[in-house]
Amino acid sequence: MELPFFLSYLMAAAALEVKTSPSPVxxxxxxxxxxxxxxxxxxxxxxxxxxxxxxxxxxxxEERAVFLFDGNHTAGYRHGPLVNVxxxxxxxxxxxxxxxxxxxxxxxxxxxxVTPQYGNGKIQLKVRAQPAVLLxxxxxxxxxxxxxxxxxxxxxxxxxAINISWMVRKQGSLRETPLSSDICTGAPSSRGxxxxxxxxxxxxxxxxxxxxxxxxxxxxxxxxxxxPLRRNTTLLVTIPKSYHRDTGFIVxxxxxxxxxxGLCSIFLTIFYQTRLAKAEPQVSSIIQPDLIPINEKIxxxxxxxxxxxxxxxxxxYRRNPHRMVLASDHAKEDAALCEAGEDVTGMAKQxxxxxxxxxxxxxxxxxxxxxxxxxxxxxxxxxxxTLKNPIRRTTIxxxxxxxxxxYIFSSPQVPIQGDKLILICVVEKFYPKxxxxxxxxxxxxxxxxxxxxxxxxxxxxxxxxxxxxxxxxRDDEGAIYTCRIKHSSFGNVEELSYEIxxxxxxxxxxxxxxxxxxxxxxxxxxxSCRINNFSPSVIRVNWxxxxxxLHVGVCHSVSVVGANGLHSMxxxxxxxxxxxxxxxxxxxxxxxDALSGCVERVYTLxxxx
Ligand SMILES: *[C@@H]1O[C@H](CO)[C@@H](O)[C@H](O)[C@H]1NC(C)=O
Ligand SMILES: *[C@@H]1O[C@H](CO)[C@@H](O)[C@H](O)[C@H]1NC(C)=O
Ligand SMILES: *[C@@H]1O[C@H](CO)[C@@H](O)[C@H](O)[C@H]1NC(C)=O
Ligand SMILES: *[C@@H]1O[C@H](CO)[C@@H](O)[C@H](O)[C@H]1NC(C)=O
Ligand SMILES: *[C@@H]1O[C@H](CO)[C@@H](O)[C@H](O)[C@H]1NC(C)=O
Numbered sequence: 001m002e003l004p005f006f007l008s009y010l011m012a013a014a015a016l017e018v019k020t021s022p023s024p025v026x027x028x029x030x031x032x033x034x035x036x037x038x039x040x041x042x043x044x045x046x047x048x049x050x051x052x053x054x055x056x057x058x059x060x061x062e063e064r065a066v067f068l069f070d071g072n073h074t075a076g077y078r079h080g081p082l083v084n085v086x087x088x089x090x091x092x093x094x095x096x097x098x099x100x101x102x103x104x105x106x107x108x109x110x111x112x113x114v115t116p117q118y119g120n121g122k123i124q125l126k127v128r129a130q131p132a133v134l135l136x137x138x139x140x141x142x143x144x145x146x147x148x149x150x151x152x153x154x155x156x157x158x159x160x161a162i163n164i165s166w167m168v169r170k171q172g173s174l175r176e177t178p179l180s181s182d183i184c185t186g187a188p189s190s191r192g193x194x195x196x197x198x199x200x201x202x203x204x205x206x207x208x209x210x211x212x213x214x215x216x217x218x219x220x221x222x223x224x225x226x227x228p229l230r231r232n233t234t235l236l237v238t239i240p241k242s243y244h245r246d247t248g249f250i251v252x253x254x255x256x257x258x259x260x261x262g263l264c265s266i267f268l269t270i271f272y273q274t275r276l277a278k279a280e281p282q283v284s285s286i287i288q289p290d291l292i293p294i295n296e297k298i299x300x301x302x303x304x305x306x307x308x309x310x311x312x313x314x315x316x317y318r319r320n321p322h323r324m325v326l327a328s329d330h331a332k333e334d335a336a337l338c339e340a341g342e343d344v345t346g347m348a349k350q351x352x353x354x355x356x357x358x359x360x361x362x363x364x365x366x367x368x369x370x371x372x373x374x375x376x377x378x379x380x381x382x383x384x385x386t387l388k389n390p391i392r393r394t395t396i397x398x399x400x401x402x403x404x405x406x407y408i409f410s411s412p413q414v415p416i417q418g419d420k421l422i423l424i425c426v427v428e429k430f431y432p433k434x435x436x437x438x439x440x441x442x443x444x445x446x447x448x449x450x451x452x453x454x455x456x457x458x459x460x461x462x463x464x465x466x467x468x469x470x471x472x473x474r475d476d477e478g479a480i481y482t483c484r485i486k487h488s489s490f491g492n493v494e495e496l497s498y499e500i501x502x503x504x505x506x507x508x509x510x511x512x513x514x515x516x517x518x519x520x521x522x523x524x525x526x527x528s529c530r531i532n533n534f535s536p537s538v539i540r541v542n543w544x545x546x547x548x549x550l551h552v553g554v555c556h557s558v559s560v561v562g563a564n565g566l567h568s569m570x571x572x573x574x575x576x577x578x579x580x581x582x583x584x585x586x587x588x589x590x591x592x593d594a595l596s597g598c599v600e601r602v603y604t605l606x607x608x609x
Contacts, residue, residue: 015117015118015119016039016040016112016113016114016117016118016119017039017040017119018037018038018039018110018112018119018120018121019036019037019038019039019121020035020036020037020038020110020121020122020123021034021035021036021037021123023122023123023124024123024124024125024126025123025124025125025126026125026126026127026128026224027097027100027104027125027126027127027128028100028127028128028129028130028224029100029101029102029127029128029129029158029194029196030099030100030101031099031100032080032096032097032098032099032100033096033097033100033104033125034094034095034096034097035054035094035095035096035097035108035110035123035125036094036123037054037092037093037094037095037110037112037121037123038091038092038093038094039091039093039112039114039119040091041089041090041091041114045089045114046089047071047085047086047088047089048071048072049071049114049115050069050071050088050089050112050113050114050115051069051070051071051112051113051511052067052068052069052083052085052088052093052110052111052112052113053065053067053068053069053109053110053111053511054066054067054068054082054083054093054095054108054109054110054111055108055109055111056104056106056107056108056109056125057106057107057109058103058105058106059105059106064077065077065508065510066078066082066095066108067082067083067095069083069085069088070511070601070602073599075508077508078097078104079098079099080096080097080098080099081096081098082095082096082097083095083096093110093112095108095110097125100127101127101194102127102129102158102194102195102196104125104127105125105126105127106124106125107122107123107124107125108122108123108124108125109121109122110122110123116606127158128158128159128223128224129156129157129158129196129224130156130157130222130224130225130229131154131155131156131157131162131220131222131224131225131229132154132155132156132157133152133153133154133218133220133229133231134152134153134154134155134231135150135151135152135153135216135218135231135232135233136150136151136153136233137150137233138233147204147205147206147207147282147284147303147305148204148205148207148235149202149203149204149205149287150166150202150203150204150205150216150218150233151200151201151202152164152166152200152201152202152203152218152220152231153198153200154198154199154200154201154220155196155197155198155199156196156197156198157188157196157197157198157222157224158195158196158197158224159197159223160188160190160197161222161223162188162197162199162220162221162222163220163221163222164185164199164201164218164219164220164221165178165179165218165219165221166178166179166183166201166203166216166217166218166219167179167216167217167219168205168214168215168216168217169214169215169217170211170213170214171212171213171214171215172213176217179203179205181351181353181362182203182204182205182301182303182360182362183201183202183203183362184201184202184203184204184287184299184301184362184364185199185200185201185202185299186199186200186201186289186298186299187199187296187297187298189291189293189296200289200290201218202287202301203216204284204287204301204303204362206305206306206358206360207235207237208237209237211235211237212235212236212237213234213235213236214234214235215232215233215234215235216232216233216234216235217230217231217232218230218231218232278308278309278385278386279306279307279308279358279386280306280307280384280386280387281304281305281306281307281312281382281384281386281387281391282304282305282306282307283302283303283304283305283380283382283391283393284301284302284303284304284305284393285393285395286300286301286302286378286380286393286394286395287300287301287302287303288300288301288395288397290491291400291488291489291491292369292397292398292399292400293399293400293401293402293489294369294370294371294373294399294400294401294431295368295369295370296368297366297367297368298366298367298368298369298397299364299365299366299367300316300364300365300367300378300380300395301362301363301364301365302314302362302363302365302380302393303360303361303362303363304360304361304362304363304382305358305360306358306359306360307358307359307360307384307386308357308358308359309359309385310352310354310359311384311385312352312359312361312382312383312384313382313383313384314345314348314350314361314363314380314381314382315343315345315380315381315382315383316343316344316345316347316348316363316365316378316379316380316381317341317342317343317344317378317379317381318341318342318344318367318373318376318377318378318379319341319342319376319377319378319379320372320376321373321374321375321376321377341377341379344365344367344378347365347366347367348363348364348365348366349363349364349366350362350363350364363380365378365380369397369399370399371399371401371431371460371461372460373397373399374397374398374399374431374432375396375397375398376396376397377394377395377396378394378395378396378397379392379393379394380392380393380394398432398488399431400430400431400432400487400488400489401429401430401431401461401489402430402489402490403427403428403429403430403485403487403489404428404429404430404461405426405427405428405429406425406426406427406428406485406494406496407425407426407496408423408424408425408426408481408483408496408497408498409423409424409426410422410423410424410498410565411424413561413565414504414535414536414537414565415472415476415500415501415502416472416502416536417472417473417474417476417502418471418472418473419471419472420469420470420471420472421469421470421471421472421476421500422467422468422469423439423467423468423469423481423483423498424465424466424467425437425439425465425466425467425483425485425496426463426464426465427463427464427465427485427487428457428463429457429458429461429462429463430461430462430463430487430489431460431461431462431489432462432488433454433462434487434488435454435462435464435485435486435487436484436485436486436487437449437451437464437466437483437484437485437486438483438484438486439466439468439481439482439483439484440481440482440484441479441480441481441482442479442480443482446468446481448468448469448470449466449467449468450466450467450468451464451465451466451467452464452465452466452467453465466483468481472500472502474502476500476502477500477501477502477503478499478500478501479499479500480497480498480499480500481497481498481499481500482495482496482497482498483495483496483497483498501535503593503594504534504535504536504592504593504594505533505534505535505566505594506534506592506594506595506599507531507532507533507534507539507590507592507594507595507599508531508532508533508534509529509530509531509532509588509590509599509601510529510530510531510532510601511601512527512528512529512586512588512601512602512603513527513528513530514526514527514603515527515528518608519577519605519606519607520577521577521578521579521580521581521607522576522577522578522579523576524574524575524576525574525575525576525577525605526572526573526574527572527573527575527586527588527603528570528571528572528573529541529570529571529572529573529588529590529601530568530569530570531568531569531570531571531590532566532568533562533564533566533567533568534566534567534568534592534594535565535566535567535594536567536593537559537561537567538592538593539559539567539569539590539591539592540590540591540592541556541569541571541588541589541590541591542588542589542591543571543573543586543587543588543589544586544587544589545575545584545585545586545587546584546585547585547587550573553573553574553575554571554572554573555571555572555573555574556569556570556571556572557569557570557571557572571588573586573588577605577607579607580607581605581607582605582606582607583604583605583606584604584605585602585603585604585605586602586603586604586605587600587601587602587603588600588601588602588603
């Protein structure tokens, strides 16, 4: 038998039953995943009488083929082994995706044709990434009494939703107590081009001798995890000798009191008033995130510990970055405003906590900075009856904006051996201005580079172009050019790559689609053959009827260039089948320089009745 055909919708009664994995299937980033697609077959069927197509509709709505088998040829559009066609006669058309990435997410369709039956099944693939968690300080912490900060660095997870909680277990106790205050958790953000998220959570605690040996636990809950992921660290407190002075003093005084009762009550009253009744607040410096992206909520934290009495006033102020020029009329007013700052205390949460004999407050200010907040100053201002002047802590924030776009652009779009190729690395609309662009060829630095910018873009932002050009030789085939972008908004560097392809890209030839799907004798039947994503644009498409070339009724579209620089086209054959023309075989044959041979798609005419 010839190559199989892809139709027979008319044989609805003989629909093929396709069984797929229960949807959704969850795949983990960097791991393999198998999407099952099984069907029932008669024993005698050969793989030459079968056809298979796996396609995916991605989250962005794009549809693309993943794997095609037409009874003879296979075509894979993703790295890895994909489908073992030898198993098709056993009713197994399962798809294996090795090294899953976020780009693989989508709805997969498995379409099977076993002449003349036809069936399909759909499976949703969800891709997840498990967080890695690092709690620091990790090893035993030798610390004096006072304020301690623990940081839980949770990274490389997907999707964004995550819960981070903190617990403490006192030494000798089996009970874990959740910590609810003094916690500052950022908003998960995505830094790398792999689309994975990262977030930091910090807890700041006043530790005393009583906390010696306590275990601090950071617990992470995420959709990708079967059970919460936990990390812990043990606290060891070392007490400087002088600390015992006050208590020793009280005990000493109290003992003497029993002897000198009269004098003592007066002395103790004075002592209480001066030493115990009041305690000055200890104020931390302002804790802020390492990276402050615009339009994302950040938290600034100020810890105020160990004070008495509990009446205290904590205020937050925001001051605009100092302007270079002040309009003379408003100069005074502005200067005054600038000095006081805007009161933003309303954006802060600050629960008061009793901590033994003392009080503490962890004041957490939530703020969503815009580009205008770059170099704005934030002040945490504390007034307390023990203080003559308020305690002020200030910090200046530096905001960043990730480039709105960054890509490599080539001219000409399709490289030609012997001609000049210009590669331009474009980074648009970022902030701040400082940026470094470097080119590498197969990992080696490229010296001959011309840079334009950074130049202002949309008033507050910047853009930059970096270009390298050269004459293409045969040696350039397969060379990889990388543009490395170093910018504070990435937290790290980002790389864009361009692979030189002088051999072109072979076309993806889809199966022939008939219109109408059920041919009618004496009526025009249009067979169309779609040919996608090829380069260069030169292509030959021919039609055959039972092996004989056809010239009449053939029409080719012009080829159009897609965003990827590749060409696509279609070819249409119009025929009018006569009564009894069943089993006529139409072939669409595609020849292209990037193909080792040619690609053929076959349609066998089936006339009902
Ligand atoms: C399909 O077949 C494979 C191999 O025999 C089996 O492991 C899998 O569970 C089957 N899946 C379904 C959905 O029947
Ligand atoms: C399979 O393809 C090869 C080369 O592409 C061709 O020579 C051969 O005839 C084809 N076999 C069938 C059964 O169509
Ligand atoms: C986070 O906690 C909330 C409330 O307990 C819960 O509804 C949500 O499912 C949790 N999210 C994750 C990712 O565990
Ligand atoms: C603390 O961490 C260690 C090492 O990871 C682990 O063996 C231990 O079970 C953890 N303890 C608790 C209470 O989670
Ligand atoms: C804390 O515990 C460690 C070991 O359990 C001990 O060596 C140290 O002396 C303790 N510190 C205080 C202040 O008791």
